[in-house]
Amino acid sequence: MNNRNEWNGLLRVCVVLIGAVLSIACIYLSFYLKFGTDIPTRNIAPFSEFYIWIMIGFVVINLLFGTYVFYNKQVMDLFYTTMLSQLVLTFYLMALSYAGSWLSFPRSVILINFFVSTLVIFLYNFAIYRLYQKVRGSKSVMVVGKSERALEAVKNFESMGNRRHEVTHAVLDNYLYHIKALSDEVDIVYLTGHIKESTRLEIYEYLMKSNKKLFISTNFENLMMVNPNIMHFEDESIIEVSEFKISAEEGLIKRMIDVVISLVMLIVTSPIMVVTAIAIKLDSPGPILYQQERVTKDQRTFNILKFRSMTQEAESTSGPVLATSNDARVTKVGKFIRSTRIDELPQLFNVLKGDMSMVGPRPERPFFVEQFAEQNPYYRLRHHVRAGITGYAQVYGKYSTDFNSKLNFDLLYIKNYSLTFDFKLMFQTLKILFDKVSSRGVDETSDNRSNRWSDYEDRMKIIQ
Incomplete structure (x- = not known):
């Protein structure tokens, strides 16, 4: 399959920096909406001198909110994140103006800027979000594992509102043979766990040699290998498994x-x-x-x-x-x-x-x-x-x-x-x-997704 360009860290940094510049433009626009073309120098001078701190605040706040992490977002998620990040930035501006003794920085401009920047930055974020979808494209996934666990994984992918990942294949038996036969038809292979270790290692080796993207489940064995310490004894390298604790x-x-x-x-x-x-x-x-x-x-x-x-x-x-x-x-x-x-x-x-x-x-x-x-x-x-x-x-x-x-x-x-x-x-x-799902009771959040493989046969290849 044709490999699409990835949404890498450098692109994300560029997007955040452009957003920061746009946030400065929004403040200038807010001054214009407040004063028209005759903006008093005493009011705009503090902002002009310290706009770099506003840009830094924008970058830090949006990185903390994960505004430009798009892989599992829907449009409403994007709106809520944009609105909240701009709200925090508004409080940051107020604190900055107080700490810097910018008493001539109009509070009304800060208020106007909240509404202006929320609208403008959301439209910018939405455009970038659509560009991300176009650049990244939809990814086809092959789910591999025992029937019950694989079905649960398929249901989770199906419940994702943005449809960024589409399960097109489900392999429920004779895993290595079918992966070799069908992996060229998908972008990602997802191993759901409960696969015999010898078979799993052979699958890893084949997929790495094929330069195929691999997802693995968060079972305990895989969790143990997260964030390891690498040590060297003479000419031998050793992986020390980190503990489940905070220093x-x-x-x-x-x-x-x-x-x-x-x-x-x-x-x-x-x-x-x-x-x-x-x-x-x-x-x-x-x-x-x-x-x-x-x-x-x-x-x-x-x-x-x-x-x-x-x-x-x-x-x-x-x-x-x-x-x-x-x-x-x-x-x-x-x-x-x-x-x-x-x-x-x-x-x-x-x-x-x-x-x-x-x-x-x-x-x-x-x-x-x-x-x-x-x-x-x-x-x-x-x-x-x-x-x-x-x-x-x-x-x-x-x-x-x-x-x-x-x-x-x-x-x-x-x-x-x-x-x-x-x-x-x-x-x-x-x-x-703002997400009512996370505050519901256990039966309210239960869904009507199918518990039978037969209901997915028209949407994917199911190999048993």
Whole structure:
């Protein structure tokens, strides 16, 4: 097949820099909309002298939001990301003008610029997004593996709204033979796991020699090899498998940042919490805060704090159960604060206390931890770090994602941990506030996708 050009890092840097220049043009346009052609020098002078810092802010904010990572975005995702990045840039401009004592920099221009730049930058991002689709093109995928796991992979690809990857082949048996026969018909081969090691190594060797793109699943064996340390002893090179933990030095810095951010957010969100507390008290009888035992680092249990969103006796007879859609136990106020994540705000006190971090695996209840650990022996590895208010699984997964898939996200987070990664996940958490899927109950997010291979026969080659 013809190889299409890739969307590489250099192209992305160029696109971000052009966007930064465009953001400066938007501010000039905002000055024009405010003052017309007669812009006072005293008002525009501070901006003209320090526009480089505005460009740096644009670049950093958009990199943290992942605005120009297009591979799994839809148009609405692009709009939300653009709007939120411009909102953060607006606050950055306000802070910059205050720190630089630019008292003559009009606040009205900053407000006008938010609307102007959101529109202009979105149109620019949309044009780049369409260009990306044209340059990158749709990729055909061959899914390889046992029937049940391969079917699950096909369903996941089918659920992607942007259709960037199309499954055209599914190989369910005699893997190497069929890959050799059919790999020229696809762009990507995806091994879903549960393939005998000797066969898997032969497949790797063939695909590497054929220069064919390979996807592999995040089973534990593959996760172990993420972020290895390379060592050299005389003329021998050795790969040291890194542990599923965060170093003591990184952990200390992470803790200091958690304390600062939680304090700032408690101050900023205090009016919201006061209003929420009053609304809960007026809506239904019972306490304002809800405490529930959860598990955090080193298997330690703690009481997580949430605004109460259910009736007082929600689990008095049923015992521990997962929330479902249209749950009768959820109050009227509860539905709103759950959908907007306001119910999670009291967890900032848990972060301040040290039970949780701003970013990390979401804490589970001991009842479910025991269940999951029995089904997956690697489940407790996620407790090598503090539980978090948000995490990798919350940003990139869905509420209905099963615990094994969430575990893979959590272990990838630990393996790939960096301070930059934490900030990126915190920024991208803002986007999912607009995604109602991630706040639904388990049955509401279940889909009607087929569980039978026969329903896919007209769309792909299925080789059994």
